Amino acid sequence: MESHHLTTRLRRSRLAPWLAVAAALVVIAINEIGHAQSKQTLQTLAERFERRLTVTRLWRQMLDAETGQRGYLLTGRDGYLEPYKAALVEIEQSIQRLHGLHVDEQQLAPLIKQIDETTRQKLAELAVTIELYQHGQKEQWRELMMSDIGREKMDELRRAIGQMIAGETQRIQAGGEEAFGALQRNRFLINALTLLALMALLLFLRNVRRLDRAQAAHDLALRTERDRLEATVIHRTAELTELTRHLQSAREDERSRLARELHDELGALLTAAKLEAARLKRGLGTMAPEVAERLQQLNQTLDRGIALKRRIIEDLRPSSLSNLGLEAALQIQARDIAQRAELSVRTVLQPVALDENAQMTVYRLVQESLTNIAKYARASEVTVSLSQQDGQVLVGVLDNGVGFDPAAIRPTAHGLLGMRYRVEAEGGRLQVDSAPGQGCRVRAWLPASATAPAGAPAPMTI
Numbered sequence: 452m453e454s455h456h457l458t459t460r461l462r463r464s465r466l467a468p469w470l471a472v473a474a475a476l477v478v479i480a481i482n483e484i485g486h487a488q489s490k491q492t493l494q495t496l497a498e499r500f501e502r503r504l505t506v507t508r509l510w511r512q513m514l515d516a517e518t519g520q521r522g523y524l525l526t527g528r529d530g531y532l533e534p535y536k537a538a539l540v541e542i543e544q545s546i547q548r549l550h551g552l553h554v555d556e557q558q559l560a561p562l563i564k565q566i567d568e569t570t571r572q573k574l575a576e577l578a579v580t581i582e583l584y585q586h587g588q589k590e591q592w593r594e595l596m597m598s599d600i601g602r603e604k605m606d607e608l609r610r611a612i613g614q615m616i617a618g619e620t621q622r623i624q625a626g627g628e629e630a631f632g633a634l635q636r637n638r639f640l641i642n643a644l645t646l647l648a649l650m651a652l653l654l655f656l657r658n659v660r661r662l663d664r665a666q667a668a669h670d671l672a673l674r675t676e677r678d679r680l681e682a683t684v685i686h687r688t689a690e691l692t693e694l695t696r697h698l699q700s701a702r703e704d705e706r707s708r709l710a711r712e713l714h715d716e717l718g719a720l721l722t723a724a725k726l727e728a729a730r731l732k733r734g735l736g737t738m739a740p741e742v743a744e745r746l747q748q749l750n751q752t753l754d755r756g757i758a759l760k761r762r763i764i765e766d767l768r769p770s771s772l773s774n775l776g777l778e779a780a781l782q783i784q785a786r787d788i789a790q791r792a793e794l795s796v797r798t799v800l801q802p803v804a805l806d807e808n809a810q811m812t813v814y815r816l817v818q819e820s821l822t823n824i825a826k827y828a829r830a831s832e833v834t835v836s837l838s839q840q841d842g843q844v845l846v847g848v849l850d851n852g853v854g855f856d857p858a859a860i861r862p863t864a865h866g867l868l869g870m871r872y873r874v875e876a877e878g879g880r881l882q883v884d885s886a887p888g889q890g891c892r893v894r895a896w897l898p899a900s901a902t903a904p905a906g907a908p909a910p911m912t913i
Contacts, residue, residue: 499622566612794824
């Protein structure tokens, strides 16, 4: 009996490696099949995503073209034709891209054809309106504008694009569920075969070796997971940095746009009001004292409005930074905060080599720091410094105020966090040193550009 058990165990031991090899081959086969299926599914999903993105982009481009046409018809400025012409080129590219996608080509061909035809009909209507306007046929282009042709075409295009987006979204969701199901099935099969392989190996290996290998496999899994998590963290950090840079750039662009609109529109209104007040004063001639006083108050109010407009524009987009450079802009900023908050501001500014985005980052950093000092620090003396050494630009803001505990900052206070992200988006780092009753020191290091700075000027106290 014992010999029979030994023989059986030997047979099982000899069979175990072959079972392990067979299980491994099956796992490899399942893995390769699953990989091929997943790759095909991902390619299909990617093309569906591309089609949905293309029609969404096409709709935005159509809106841009219509907006440019309306702006040109309302103002007569050729500048409004530039976005219209640019949109025409982009629309043609989007249509060609839409025709070049092959997933579900037969199924979506009628809808793509409808989108193509409706888009071209709407573009033809826009072009005819502009042509009538340019030939001075005022009544004709207005009549065409007041008709429902353009609106009907845009509604038809909106419905067609919405139908395509909804359909693609459903297909993408279904494809994702299918891919997930396939992955789950492959996972189940692989796990099952792996278990079988382990059972076969258990027949061949002793307890100690099994435990050793299990420990080794566990360590390997931990190292792999750790490496994967580290790579994910690095990737996500890079994405967040790029997103921060993009958001800051978009924010500055929006500030620039708002500043231009305030300068053009509000400036024109205030100037016109100022001229009307002067014309009214000349037209009235000799005035009663009360009328003259009211007119003088009106002029003073307009002057304050113009000054307020200028200050708002400077806060949105400092013209001194573009026209005079970073050092002069910081000097002006320090002088303004010194006047408004009754502070003694000392500046030690050296010419530094920074690109435009980095200069704006330094300017906003100093602006945010000085604003916080004026609001909360109750300081009497402030020092703003700017220097460059060993390829690094150092900007610092030091005050003798009440200070604070950096670890006790409320989560809702985003000032320091915004400064930190902004500096890090430019490849730099921010350091805030403070304690209650000991003031605060904000320092940031930014990489310098290739341009070498000039000599350093003398410090200035404001």
